[in-house]
Amino acid sequence: MTDQSPWAIVGLGNPGERYARTRHNIGAMVVAELANRLSERFRSQRRARCEVAETRVGQAKVVLAIPTSYMNESGGPVSSLLDYFSVPPDHLIVVHDEIDLPFLGLRLKLGGGDNGHNGLKSIRRSLGDGDWYRIRVGVGRGRGDAAGHVLSGFSGAERKEIPNFLAHAADSAECLISDGLATAQNRYNE
Numbered sequence: 001m002t003d004q005s006p007w008a009i010v011g012l013g014n015p016g017e018r019y020a021r022t023r024h025n026i027g028a029m030v031v032a033e034l035a036n037r038l039s040e041r042f043r044s045q046r047r048a049r050c051e052v053a054e055t056r057v058g059q060a061k062v063v064l065a066i067p068t069s070y071m072n073e074s075g076g077p078v079s080s081l082l083d084y085f086s087v088p089p090d091h092l093i094v095v096h097d098e099i100d101l102p103f104l105g106l107r108l109k110l111g112g113g114d115n116g117h118n119g120l121k122s123i124r125r126s127l128g129d130g131d132w133y134r135i136r137v138g139v140g141r142g143r144g145d146a147a148g149h150v151l152s153g154f155s156g157a158e159r160k161e162i163p164n165f166l167a168h169a170a171d172s173a174e175c176l177i178s179d180g181l182a183t184a185q186n187r188y189n190e
Contacts, residue, residue, distance in 0.1 A: 006061040012119040023139035024150040027095040033166040048081040072118035075126030092132035101138030
């Protein structure tokens with residue numbers, strides 16, 4: 001891509017130790033994996049209400065961010081982040097949990113509905129539209145209610161799969177920025 005605008009990769013989740021290793025926080029886990037592999041440290045950005053790390057993916061300037069708000073209040077921090085770092089909405093990538101994909105499933109897309117996801121609803125409300133990239137990270141539907149499932153931790157067997165899955169999802173974000181959506185979808189959509 002030739003546009004020189006900066007990118008933002010936002011990993012959704014809930015703050016605090018209680019939620020740190022739940023399915024709902026897998027988006028934040030992917031962004032933390034990206035920061036780790038790029039040897040970047042997060043710092044608090046109070047105006048945006050996010051933990052941020054500035055880095056590069058290839059030639060592109062990238063802001064990695066994890067909102068410090070609860071999931072259903074993600075829109076304000078994301079909107080403030082884009083304003084603060086001068087990131088246009090078409091350079092926003094939101095990484096989030098997706099119950100309609102099986103565990104270890106991955107889908108990249110541009111735009112679309114929120115499918116009942118409160119974090120996506122909040123971002124759509126704050127930005128005024130849904131025309132931004134999403135990396136949908138599969139956590140499965142579970143057997144009980146959806147809210148209980150996404151706020152639960154991973155099973156022992158699933159925890160063994162998480163490190164490779166996070167790396168795979170992080171690879172897809174880098175590919176999206178470096179090579180564009182069509183290439184990233186061909187390579188990573190499952």
